[in-house]
Amino acid sequence: MKKSLLFIAFAGLAIGANAQDATYNFFDPADCDADGWLWLNSQEKIDKYVGGLDSDKKIKLVPAQYELRDPAFPDDYYTPESYADPNLKGYNQLGEEGGEGSVTGGIVLPAAQYDPDEDWWPTDGGGILVAMPDCAVFELYISQSMPEVMTEIYVAKKETNKLEDCEYIWDDDYGILDDTQGPVIKDYAGFYLNMQEIEYDYDYGEGNPDIWTIYGEKGEARTAYIANYSYIEEATDNTCPMYIQGIHILTYTDASQAGVKAIQADNVKININGGVISLQNAAQISVYSPSGAKVAEAYGSSLDCSSLKGVYLVKVGNKTVKAVF
Numbered sequence: 001m002k003k004s005l006l007f008i009a010f011a012g013l014a015i016g017a018n019a020q021d022a023t024y025n026f027f028d029p030a031d032c033d034a035d036g037w038l039w040l041n042s043q044e045k046i047d048k049y050v051g052g053l054d055s056d057k058k059i060k061l062v063p064a065q066y067e068l069r070d071p072a073f074p075d076d077y078y079t080p081e082s083y084a085d086p087n088l089k090g091y092n093q094l095g096e097e098g099g100e101g102s103v104t105g106g107i108v109l110p111a112a113q114y115d116p117d118e119d120w121w122p123t124d125g126g127g128i129l130v131a132m133p134d135c136a137v138f139e140l141y142i143s144q145s146m147p148e149v150m151t152e153i154y155v156a157k158k159e160t161n162k163l164e165d166c167e168y169i170w171d172d173d174y175g176i177l178d179d180t181q182g183p184v185i186k187d188y189a190g191f192y193l194n195m196q197e198i199e200y201d202y203d204y205g206e207g208n209p210d211i212w213t214i215y216g217e218k219g220e221a222r223t224a225y226i227a228n229y230s231y232i233e234e235a236t237d238n239t240c241p242m243y244i245q246g247i248h249i250l251t252y253t254d255a256s257q258a259g260v261k262a263i264q265a266d267n268v269k270i271n272i273n274g275g276v277i278s279l280q281n282a283a284q285i286s287v288y289s290p291s292g293a294k295v296a297e298a299y300g301s302s303l304d305c306s307s308l309k310g311v312y313l314v315k316v317g318n319k320t321v322k323a324v325f
Contacts, residue, residue, distance in 0.1 A: 021218050023136045025256050026249035027058065037141070037248045041105030046084040047284040047317065050107065051299040053129065053161050055282075059247065060161060062127035062227065064110040080110035082126035085294070090143035090245050103141065106245030109228040112150070124152055127227035128244060129166075131159035133253035135215050135222040141246030149242070150229035155214050159221045166225040169213065218252035268319045275306030275325050277314055287323075288313045 051057030
């Protein structure tokens with residue numbers, strides 16, 4: 001199967017926005033490249049910006065919206081989870097995983113699921129949710145092992161961490177679009193998708209339209225929920241995950257330092273008792289094997305690792321301690 005790389009951009013000026021309004025990077029510029037992109041290629045940046053729906057992180061991970069049967073325990077089901085990995089190998093222009101020109105690090109979104117016997121439409125896979133004070137530019141760098149990259153896009157006109165607050169505004173198959181259908185695909189670094197205006201009119205053009213868009217003028221809060229809509233019809237498991245490897249967001253309100261204070265080593269106290277890691281305050285907790293493989297993680301004030309046996313490394317912020325479970 002041909003593999004493709006997608007550079008997907010929800011970009012352009014907000015409808016009706018003043019072109020002279022200053023914009024700010026949504027993330028700390030010190031963590032971004034010269035063009036303002038945040039690349040998720042280090043554990044420090046992932047710990048700083050990525051967390052669960054109930055966390056205070058700027059990029060919130062959303063699990064798949066379905067359950068799968070556990071092959072090891074046929075009577076049990078599990079929900080495929082989205083996760084971040086700084087060592088993730090993306091796809092290059094030639095469709096080679098980890099090949100020359102590919103990007104390292106990113107978020108893995110489980111595939112959507114389609115059951116022709118039960119579903120009219122696929123059920124969303126994993127996603128990310130980003131709440132912003134307003135939005136001028138929203139771009140994602142995505143790679144995936146599918147020739148067509150599909151996403152569903154939802155928006156709320158407020159800052160929220162609740163999926164049910166977000167309304168559908170867009171879904172499409174980006175591998176087959178052309179410039180006669182609105183978004184434009186250009187052959188640049190794989191596929192380059194430029195969405196100048198993503199919007200949905202809930203009044204269908206009748207009466208007073210209720211326009212929902214990912215953009216807003218200064219002070220108009222937005223929450224964007226981007227879900228993986230790619231699937232293989234015959235698949236029975238998560239066979240086509242989507243990698244979000246870079247993200248570029250500009251806002252009219254300066255929120256670059258909001259909620260991103262790094263935890264310093266001198267104010268973190270990690271307690272381990274009976275296989276349970278506990279902290280004084282909620283934070284990202286990551287557990288690694290001596291070889292560097294991540295074996296457990298959570299955002300919170302505790303993490304139960306009693307099922308692990310042996311020596312491991314526990315990392316919170318920029319502090320790492322050795323633990324024996």
